[in-house]
Amino acid sequence: MQIAKKYFTEGLIQFTILLSLIGVRVDVDSYLNGYYPPLFDVNLGPSSAYTQTPFHSLRDNLDGYSVHPKCPELDYFFATRRLLDEVRTLGSPRFPTQLNTWLVHQVSDSDQPDPGDSSNGNNRIDINLEVGSTASNANDEGKHLQSSSQGERQTTQHLAEQGPCTSGACQLPEEEDDGSSGGEERVSPSQLAHSLSLEQEDLLDGNTSLSDPAAEPHASAVNQHWSHFLALQIADLDDLDSMVSEPLSDLSDPDITGAISQDVSLRDAVVGGPQAYGRVSQRAEARPVTRQQPAPLLLMESTNSSHLDSSSGMTLDLAGPFTSGYNVSRNGSSHDGMGGCLDEAVFDQINMLGLGGMDAIDSHLLNCLESINPRLLEDLDSDSGLSLESGSQGPTSPGTSVVSSSSSSYCEDDRGATGYSSEVDSINSKGIADYSAVWSLEDLSDGVWHDHSYSSQALYHQPSPTSFPHKGIKEEPLSDDEDQGLDSRESSRDEMRARALRIPFTALQIVNMPVDEFLEVLEAHGFSGEQVTLLRDIRRRGKNKLAAQNCRKRKLDAITGLQEEVARLQAQRNRLLREKQLTAKTMGAVGHQIKQLSRDVLSRLRDDSGRPLHPERYTLQCGANGRVSVQPVRRPAVSTTAGSKTDKRKKDKKQ
C-alpha cells in the first residue's frame, strides 16, 4: 500500500513538474528563500566562502587562466579548476524548473483557502490535485482561482498532520497552525502520499472540490476518470523516463559527460543526503535545522537520486545519465593519475560549497597532486612564476651547477625572477673560465645576456663591491661564445671603438656594472669626454638590447597565452552548444509527453452536459500551489479585434 502511495505521490508531483516545464508558472521564491539555501547558492552563484579559493593566489591574472609555458601540468590543473568556475558561472542545475518544482512540491503548509471565495464565474473545473500550498500562493490564487470546499479544507488539514489520521477526525495542532501561518510548513513525502490518498478518498466519496457547482453532478464521473488517470499516469511517466533518457543517451562526448557530472554533483550538493556524499551530510548537519521536517525530504531525494530508481519517475531518471557521468568520474575508470584526481577534487569543491573547508579542499588537491606527480609540487614551489607562496627560487635549473650558484642571488630578488634557465646554463658552461678573472662565478651565472628573465633586478644582479676587481680587470675581448647575448658584429663594433679609445672594459662589463660602480670607474680612470660618452652609449645600448629582448619575449608569451585562451573558449562554446542541443531534445520530449497526458486527462473528464471535454477546447492549468484545473482555451479575440481595426483603417482610408 505504501508503495502504491509512493507512486501515487510521485506521479502527481511529476505531473506537476511536467506542467511546469511547458510554461506553467510556479512560484518558488517563497520556498527557496528560507528552505533551500544550497539551491539558492547554486542559483545565485558562489557563496562567499566558496569564492575564497586559495588557488586564486596561484595566478595573478586572468583568474588563473594564464598559461605558464613551463608547467603544463599546472595548466591542466588550472584547466580543471576552470571547469569548476564554469560550473559556478552556469550557476543553476541543468533543469532548474524540474528541480525547483520538485522542491516546491516537497513543501506544503496547512494554509486553508478562503472559504468565502466561493465564486466561480468561469467555466472551470478544479481538480483537487493540491499537494501543497502557501499563504502567499493562496492569496495569489484567490485572485483568479477557485474556492475551496469543505472537503478540500479537510484535505489541507490532512496535509499538515504528522501521522495517519482518519478523514475529518484530526484537527490541526495549534503549534503547527502557528508555524504554518507564514506558509512555511513542510510536509514529508509520506504525508503527501497519505494526504493525497485521502484526497482521492474524498473524491471518490463525492467530496469533490470542483468549484463549479454545475459540475458537481459529474463529480463522481470525474473522480473515476481521475483515479483512473492517476493510475495511468504513473505508467505514462515511466514511459516518459525512457523517452527522455533516450536522447540523453545520445550524448557520448566525454566533455559533456564531464559537464553533466558536475551538474549531478551540484544536484547532490543541493538535495543529496549522506548516501550521495558524506560531506554534504556534514553540511546538512552543520546547518541548523529550523524547520520540522526538512531532513526526511532531503533524505528521500538523495536516496532516489543516488539509487537511480528507474521506476521512480522522470526526475530521477533525468538524473540517470547525469549520475552515470558522475559515476564515471568517481570511479576513475576513464581518468588516470592527475586527471581522475583532479576530477574528484573538482567534485569535492563543488560539493563543499559554503562549507568553509577550502583549506581541506586544497590540502586534498595537493595530496592528490603529490601522490600523482611529486615533481609537480616541486615545480609549484621552485617555479618562481607559479610559486605556492614559497620563497622564489628564481629561474633555477635543477641538475646544473648554475643553480646552486645563482639561486641565492635570485632568492634575494624581491620581484621574483621569472625567466628561463637554459641560457643561463649555456653561458656558464661556456664562458666561466674567461670571466672568472673579472667577474665572480655568481655574477656570471646571473649573466645578462643569457637569462631572458622579465625581472630586471635578477638580470642585473649586482656583484658586491668587494667582488668587483677594479684594478684587475682584464682587457681581453669577449669571444664569440661568450658574447652570444650580444650581436657579435655590433658588439665588436663597440668593442673596437672602446679599444680604439683605450677603454679597459668589455661591453659586457660595462653593461653589467652597477651604476655606482660604473660612476666610480668613470671617475677613477679619468676618462675623457669621448670615452665617457662611449661608455655610456655602450651601457645604454646593452641594457636596452636586453630590455628589447625581454619585451619581445613577453609579447610572444602574451600571444601564446591568448591563443590558448581562444582555444579554450572555443572548446567551451562547443560544449555549451552541445548542452543546449541536449536540453532542447529533452524539453521536446517532455513537451510531447505533456500534450499526450493533457489530452488523456481531458478525454476522461466531462463537462456540464456530461460530454467529454474536447482537448482542443480545454487545457490543464497548474496553479502556483500545485492545484491543477481545467480551463477552457481562451480564444484570442484577434480576429474580431483585428477585423475591427482593419475595418477602421479601411474606413479611414476611404475618408
Next chain:
DNA sequence: TGCTATTGTCATCGC
C-alpha cells in the same frame, strides 16, 4: 631580388 624573421638601436614614457 624580394620577403620574412631576428636583432639592435633610438626615442619616449613612466616609475
Next chain:
DNA sequence: GAGCGATGACAATAG
C-alpha cells in the same frame, strides 16, 4: 633630475 625598464618604431642583417 638621473637612472632604468618598457615599448613602439625603425633599420640592419641573415636565411
